[in-house]
Amino acid sequence: MRVVIASRIFSPEPAAASFRLASLANALTERGDQVTVMTTTSRSGERPATRPNVTIRRFPVLRDRDGYVRGYLQYLSFDIPLFFRLLFERRPDVFVSEPPPTTGVVVRVVSALTRVPYVYYAADVWSDAAESTGAPRFVVRVLRLVEAHVLRHAKRVIAVSDGVARRVDELSGARHSVVVPNGIDTTIFSPGSSSPRSAPTVIYAGTTSEWQGADIFVRAMPEVRKRIPGARLIFLGQGSAWESLEALAEQLAPGAVEFRGVVSPDRAAATLRSARVAAVSLKPGQGYDFAIPTKIFAAVACGTPVLFTGPGPAADIIEGAGLGLAVNYEVATVADALTTMLRDRTWDPGNLAEWAEKNASLATAGRRAAQVVSDAGAGAT
Structure with missing residues (x-):
C-alpha cells in the first residue's frame, strides 16, 4: 500500500x-x-x-x-x-x-x-x-x-x-x-543512568503557548523559594509565550527561573531525569480542556513525577496511576503542590517508567x- x-x-x-x-x-x-x-x-x-x-x-x-x-x-x-x-x-x-x-x-x-x-x-x-x-x-x-x-x-x-x-x-x-x-519514544525518554536528583529542581519541557498557561509556575516560585530557598524552575523549549515568561520571571523571581530554549530530545530526557518534578499545565477555558499533554508521558518515562494543573482527563490519569499530583489552576495551590513534591521522594522512578512503557x-x-x-x-x- x-x-x-x-x-x-x-x-x-x-x-x-x-x-x-x-x-x-x-x-x-x-x-x-x-x-x-x-x-x-x-x-x-x-x-x-x-x-x-x-x-x-x-x-x-x-x-x-x-x-x-x-x-x-x-x-x-x-x-x-x-x-x-x-x-x-x-x-x-x-x-x-x-x-x-x-x-x-x-x-x-x-x-x-x-x-x-x-x-x-x-x-x-x-x-x-x-x-x-x-x-x-x-x-x-x-x-x-x-x-x-x-x-x-x-x-x-x-x-x-x-x-x-x-x-x-x-x-x-x-x-x-x-x-x-x-x-513518547521510550528508547530516548527512559530512566537511563539517571543523574542524582539532589537539587530541588522543577522542569517544564515543551511548548509554551498562551493556552498552556505555564506562567502559573513562574507565579508560584516566589512562595516556593520562601519555603525551599534553593528551588529552581527550568524551561526547555520555545513558544508564543516565551518572551512574556522571561519578563515575568525577571519581575517576580529573579535568579530562580532559567530558560534554556530548544534542546535535542536526548538532552531534554537527561534534564528530566535530573529533576524532582516535571511541571505540566493547561489553562482552563482555552479550548484545550480535553487535551492530554505529551509532556506528561515524557517525564514519567524518565522516572520523574508530574505536577499537573488544569482541567480535563490528564488529571484523572495522573491521580489514577499515581504518576504525581493534579491540582486546580490556582497559584497558591500550585505553590503548595510544588513544595510538597520537591520535599517528597516517594515516587519510584522505575515504577513510573514501567507505567510509561506499558501505557504510553x-x-x-x-x-x-x-x-x-x-x-x-x-x-x-
Whole structure:
C-alpha cells in the first residue's frame, strides 16, 4: 500500500505532531507499506531526519519570528503548493492529513479529484480553540464549517483522546473517529543512568503557548523559594509565550527561573531525569480542556513525577496511576503542590517508567494509528 502524509510539521522539529507522525510512518513501513511525507524544509540549524523506506519531500514555507509555521499566511504558504504537490504525486492508496483544517481542505479537494480516501489526524479541535481565545465570531464560524467539512468526508479520523473523539463526532455528524492516544519514544525518554536528583529542581519541557498557561509556575516560585530557598524552575523549549515568561520571571523571581530554549530530545530526557518534578499545565477555558499533554508521558518515562494543573482527563490519569499530583489552576495551590513534591521522594522512578512503557509507548501508538490508516486505504467500513 502507498501512503502519503501531508503535514506542515515533521521530524526533526521537536513537537508532539512530529513524533506521532514519524512513529506512524515507521509503523507503516514495518507493515511493508511505502510512505511519502509532504512537509516543510527544516528550520535553520535543524538537521533533517532520514528514515528507512520513508520518502520525505520538503518545501520552503513562511515561518513566524519564533520559527513556527503558525498563522494564516504561514499556513497558506504550505497549503497552496501542497495542492499541486499532492495532485501530481504518484497516486497513493490513502492520504493522511495533519491539522490545521486548511491543510485538511487541500487534502479533501485532492481526495475528491483523485478518488483517494484520506485519514485526518485530530490532535484537537481548532474551531473550539479559536472561539475560546476570542477570535472574531465570523472567523470562528467559517473555521468551524471548514473543519466540520474536512472531518465529515474523512474515511477515518484519528483522535488523540476520548474528548477530542466526542467533539469530532459532534462536528462531523459521523461516527468514524478512532482514539489513539499520543505516546513518547521510550528508547530516548527512559530512566537511563539517571543523574542524582539532589537539587530541588522543577522542569517544564515543551511548548509554551498562551493556552498552556505555564506562567502559573513562574507565579508560584516566589512562595516556593520562601519555603525551599534553593528551588529552581527550568524551561526547555520555545513558544508564543516565551518572551512574556522571561519578563515575568525577571519581575517576580529573579535568579530562580532559567530558560534554556530548544534542546535535542536526548538532552531534554537527561534534564528530566535530573529533576524532582516535571511541571505540566493547561489553562482552563482555552479550548484545550480535553487535551492530554505529551509532556506528561515524557517525564514519567524518565522516572520523574508530574505536577499537573488544569482541567480535563490528564488529571484523572495522573491521580489514577499515581504518576504525581493534579491540582486546580490556582497559584497558591500550585505553590503548595510544588513544595510538597520537591520535599517528597516517594515516587519510584522505575515504577513510573514501567507505567510509561506499558501505557504510553510511541511505538504502540504508531502501530495502532497505522492499522487505522491501513483499514482506510483498504476500503474498510
